[in-house]
Each structure stands twice: as structure tokens, then as C-alpha cells.
Amino acid sequence: MEMEGRAGGSLPFVGMIMVVLVQASSMVVAKMAMSDGLNKYTLAFYCNALSSLVLLPCPFIISRRSGSCPPLTFTVLRKIFLLALVGSASQICGYAGIDYSSPVLGTAMMNLIPAFTFILAVISRMEKVNWKSSSSQAKLVGTVASILGALVITVYKGPTVLRSPSLPSFVHPRHLVSLLSRQLNWVLGGFLLAAEAFLLSLWFIMQAFILKDYPVVLNIMFYLMFFATIFSGLLSIIMVREPQSWTLKLDVGLIAILYSSLVAGVFRVTLCTWCLKKTGPVFVSMFKPLGIVFAVGLGFIFLGEKLHLGSLIGAAVIAMGFYAVMWGKSREEEKIIEDSGGADGSLASSSQKIPLLQSKSLSA
Template sequence: MGLKAAAPFVGMVMAECAQVGLMILSKAAMSDGMTNFIFVLYSNALASLILLPSSFFLHRSERPPLTFPILCGFFLLGLFGWLAQIFGYAGINLSSATLGTAMLNLIPGLTFILAVAFRMEKLDWRSSSSLVKSTGTIVSVAGAFVVCYYKGPPLLMAPSTSNLPQELLSQQQNWIIGGLLLAVDCVMASAWLIIQALILKKYPAELIVVFFYCFSVTILSTIVCLFMERDPGAWSLKPTVRWIAVVYSVSSEKIFIFFM
């Protein structure tokens, strides 16, 4: 296998590693009081500011025309991306970064199902490729539900001041609710990938697509945050882990992963 053929696989591995880091940092930021709405707003707003000059500069010579249907597609992409991020970070906040990372395995299987439904992928039971994809989809979905409904004992027992049954039950409920929210995140992310593929076929200027996606998410997040976040402290980027998580989100998820 040549370097060119191996590039997509290497890119996917790097993207997964970047996503794991984002899960951990976002969990740390939200544990320090940052809400998922504010986190999504800041990360997409920063990405929009970075991409605004670079996207139009790099595509200044070959820039497809921006038509109304294309702009509607950008907004639809932003809507599904916003929903995926909101549900995803809410699920991580209720459960853990470990569960969030494990639930990512749902996305390829769900994307395959949606691709078949929209006739972007052919399902031929006589083909070994289709059988492997179908088996992988079933295994990934089953595994995701197992980790969602089962929380094993901690590997390192931390000292606890209270082990009341009510608290343990509450933690288990949060784990299940968080897992279900992460499952919704995976569904939205799969739909986002399908919409992204359709848009890129009609508008192959990747950076401009990324910019309008982030800009749409920023608009949606701003509207929601103005109604949801009444506490001025929620808008603060202190302590340091908050702005580190935002900057990392921009560098990994918004820009790096899109091109993998």
C-alpha cells in the first residue's frame, strides 16, 4: 500500500485521536462550570473568525457561485452540526469522556445505514464488502448500547465521603441519560456527514463550506445562549481550562477533522 492510499486511514486515526483529546478537555471545561451551549458558541465563533479570511482567499480564483439552495444547505449542515454538538457535550457532561469516545463507534454504522437509505451506498448481500459493513454496523450498535446501559466498577477506587444508594442510583441514571444523548449525537453526526457529502458534490470549496458551517452554528448558538444563559459567570473563559478547550476544539474538530 502506497503513501497516497494509506493517507485516508492515517487521517482517520489522527482524527480519532484528536476527538478523544477534545472529549477529555470539554469534559474538564464543563466540570469547571462551562455549559455546553457556551462551549459550542465560543468554539464555532473562533473558528468562523479564523476561516473568514483564509477560506475566501484560498478560493479566490475558483469559487463556485453562492446560490440560495447552497446557502440553505449550509444552514441545514449547521443545524445538524449544532444539534450534534449540543447533545454530544451534554452527554459527556452527564457521563464521561470515556463513554463519549466509545459511542463514536456508532457513527460509521449509522452513516452506512443512512447512505443506504439515501441510495448513496449499494447493499448487495452477495458482496463480501456489504456483508462486512453490515456486520460491523450491527456490532458497533450493539457495543454502543452495552456501554450505555452498563457502567462497570472504577479501576482506581477514589476516596468517597458518601456512598449513599441514592447517589449511586443518580450516577447510574446520569450515565444512561448521557449515553442516550450521545446516541442522539451520533445520529445527528451521521446525518451531518451525509449532508456534507451532498453539499461538497455541488460546492467543492471545502474551506468555504467549513466557514459557513461554523458561522451557521455560531448564529444558532448565539440565539439560544441569549435566552438560556442568564448567568454572566457562564460566559467567562476562566479558569484556563475553558479557553484551552475552546482553542483545541477549533484546531482539532472544526478544521483538522473536516479534511480527514
């Protein structure tokens, strides 16, 4: 029994390592595909379309097996439509940001999500702030530190700390290099990735409101991906003029589409949700900065990327800000437990009242 308990306790730890590794590797695979010529708009369209096909049976299965499933009203469908619009915008910003910069910067910028979500939660009155409490002060300091770290890693590149001996053959200069310098590309990518983090934070807040009216996650995900397929398809038709950009070949582009939609999408979100259910949101969120380590290693091996001092300094500042926000959140949950006198009920009410960490980890 003791051995089984230890094994069961270690499974969420292994699961979250896999979640973060898949997230970082998906950015590297997408970068490889775009460097090999795959258009970012068609990449988003094909990923959304394949995810929609995978999730297509969910509404039929859930409606048959669950008689208590609430009806999908036009109001809820309209909210999901807007949610898909925001999600599609964040997806395009993410692919463009990685295309112009690197997966290392992408994983670093994802640590801005708790800070942006905290700000939006305060504005929308989902998060109550007591400026005299240490937990609120920690979240405020962590938010400011995360934003400052993002500015450092975007504006200041610094000297090279780690250099790859050779550049892989599939990585070649893109068309934007002829128009802008590499430094401007890096800055542009940083701001696009910061925009992605902000839009994802807004996406989490909107998702929380939708879940109150329609708490059927898989159904929401299917309609979300369906609308996202329409948005990305229309955008691809407008932005992509070359017919060859729509052609799929047996190359790294096809691998990126399959990996991003199936492994980085369906598998990663499902595994992260299971870990969240087993351990809680604080445990899940603590693994987020580990993605920088994976992105550095994978980018160094597969992309021949250089590691700069600015990336290290900025990532360290963002990570400290991230953990400050997480610490403040965990202190709030502990206080709720102490005030209510019971762990189970308070944790449930905490996740319902303050969905900050839960929303973030579900899409991490």
C-alpha cells in the same frame, strides 16, 4: 531515496495517531471545563465563533486565487444553513453527553458513525446493497454489532476494572447528580452521545450532496461555522440565564475553548484530510477505535475516572462491528478495482459514488 520513502510512508501513521489523540484529549479537556463550571452552551458558542474567525479569510483567498470557483447560490447557502443546524444539534448533544457521562463513552459511541452512515446511505440510495455478497453481509453484521455494543456500554456499567487513586480537585459533582443517580446520568449521556453519532452521520450524508453542487470545502466550512455560531448563540441566550456563565477567565474553560476550536477543530481536520489524501479512507478509518485507549488513559490521569467492565465489553463489540463495516467497504473497493482494471480511476470513482468512509474520516 529508500530512507525518504520509509519516512514518507510513516508520516500518515504518525499523523493519524495525532488525530485520534487530539480527538480524545479534546473530550477530556471539555469534560474538565464543564466539571469546573463552564456551561456547555457557551462552550459551543465560543468554539464556533473562534473557528469562524480563523476561517474568515478563506472565502476571500479562494475567490482571488481560483477563477474557476463556482458561484455560491442561494440554494447552496440554504443547504449549508440546514447542515449547520444539524451540526449544531450534534455538537450540543456531544457536550451534554460527555458532561453526563465520560470521554471514554464518548469515544466509544463515535464508532457508531459508520453504522449509522451506512443505514442512512442505504435509505438515501447513496449506497447499493447486494445482500448475497460477503461485503454487504459484513457491513450489515457490523452495523448490528455496533448498535448492540452501544446498548451494552450504555445500559450495563458492571464492576470497576480500573480505579483512580484520587479524584482531581477540579472534578466535583454537578447539579444533575442531585436529581438523578450516577447510573441514570451514564444512561442519559450514552443516549445523547448516540444521538450525536446519528446526527453526525446525517451531517455526512447532507455534506456529500452539498459537495456535488459546491465542491469548495473551506468556503463551506466557513459558512457552516458562521451559521453554527448564530445557532449556538441563540440557544445560549435562551438556555443560559446567569451572566457569569458568559465571562471568560484564565482557567481550564478558556483552555477548552482554545483547544477545541483551534487544535481539535482546524488542526485536526486539516491533518486528517492530508492523511486521507495520502493513504485513502480505509487507512484513516482504521484508527478510530484507538481513541478509546487514549480516552481511558487521559480520563484516568486527568479526571480520576473509573473503568468499568461494561465499557470494556461494549467497546470491544463496537470495535468489532466497526472493523466489519470497514472490511466490507474495503472489499467493495477492491472489487471495483478488479472490475475496472485500473486502480487510480476506480478509487476516484469509488470515493465519489460511496462517500461513507471519506466523510467520516474528514471529521473524525
